[in-house]
Amino acid sequence: MTGSHTLGETEARVANRLSHMALDFEAMAVSSNLFRAASAVRNHFERNVLSESGLSWTAFVVLWVTWIWEPAETRDIAAEAGISKATLTGVLSTLEKLDLVVRTRSTEDGRLVLVTLTKKGHDLMENLFPAFNRQEVEVVSPVAPGKRSELADMLRAITEKIEG
Amino acid sequence: MTGSHTLGETEARVANRLSHMALDFEAMAVSSNLFRAASAVRNHFERNVLSESGLSWTAFVVLWVTWIWEPAETRDIAAEAGISKATLTGVLSTLEKLDLVVRTRSTEDGRLVLVTLTKKGHDLMENLFPAFNRQEVEVVSPVAPGKRSELADMLRAITEKIEG
DNA sequence: TTTATATTGTTCGTATCCAAACAATCTCGA
């Protein structure tokens, strides 16, 4: 159960308490479940797959994006990972401390910083990512295989609506 | 665009770079878009509806859960909001500082803490929640109305799979 | 009655997270 009260109890209570308001329960259900699911997935991965390499969810995502596009510019990594550049600076500091990435100021544009994985970073991702992906499969297994693309599309549409 | 590269570019790059691995792209797409959408929704609400009352997304959720069930026990609020009790302690401190809630130690069980909204808290929610819900409607508008319940159900199934 | 075990909320340490401010760099138009 995702909380102490069932969904039915919650909606009944909300309907009763807020009957003087015109509310859209479907929209409410989508956004609350979106947040709950994302939080549960993140915690699950941090507790299981990621815990032995000492990576947080976001550190892993940053490492993954850099792995795919290296050498990667920090402004692009932040955009791909969906975090601010301020946050990325801190997460890269953590990854550097773990000796997983290296930051280099661009020679072509002094404003830009390029990031690459170290050998240790590459070795880690070669082993960690398949395990990560197996957990991804596990986590989405309650969703019918035919519905997973549709789910991803709906989620992407929500993000695009917000970020234009 | 949700990142500097389109989805197609990313998948092509991943397929090329990781062709030696057996990967499930659908599972990958679901979990990455889940996290991106939740993050985008949260940031959108914090920047818009919630910014003038100085509330974070989580502070709002805690206030809302307490509003619905008050007097509410902290262990239930944490469970409903999907955050740890350690985090709830800090968020309640923030809400108390804003004079929106009051914490009381239970007289029946000395381990428990009960939370209620202040008058200021009630007044805030009467005005803020309808505006919040209107933004929820806006944010889910890219998803066809007939599909919203289905989307909420799939997300709920993922959370329940993880949290048992 | 006593002791062991469980539950609760808080504290601590550490990481993430963002907006705002800032310094450095780049670009473009006059």
Next chain:
DNA sequence: TCGAGATTGTTTGGATACGAACAATATAAA
């Protein structure tokens, strides 16, 4: 060539986020 405006990454301050450890309280069994 120079100055205005834009872009980049970092720093700062404050909030969230969690696991582990801890103290206080409750419960159950001997």
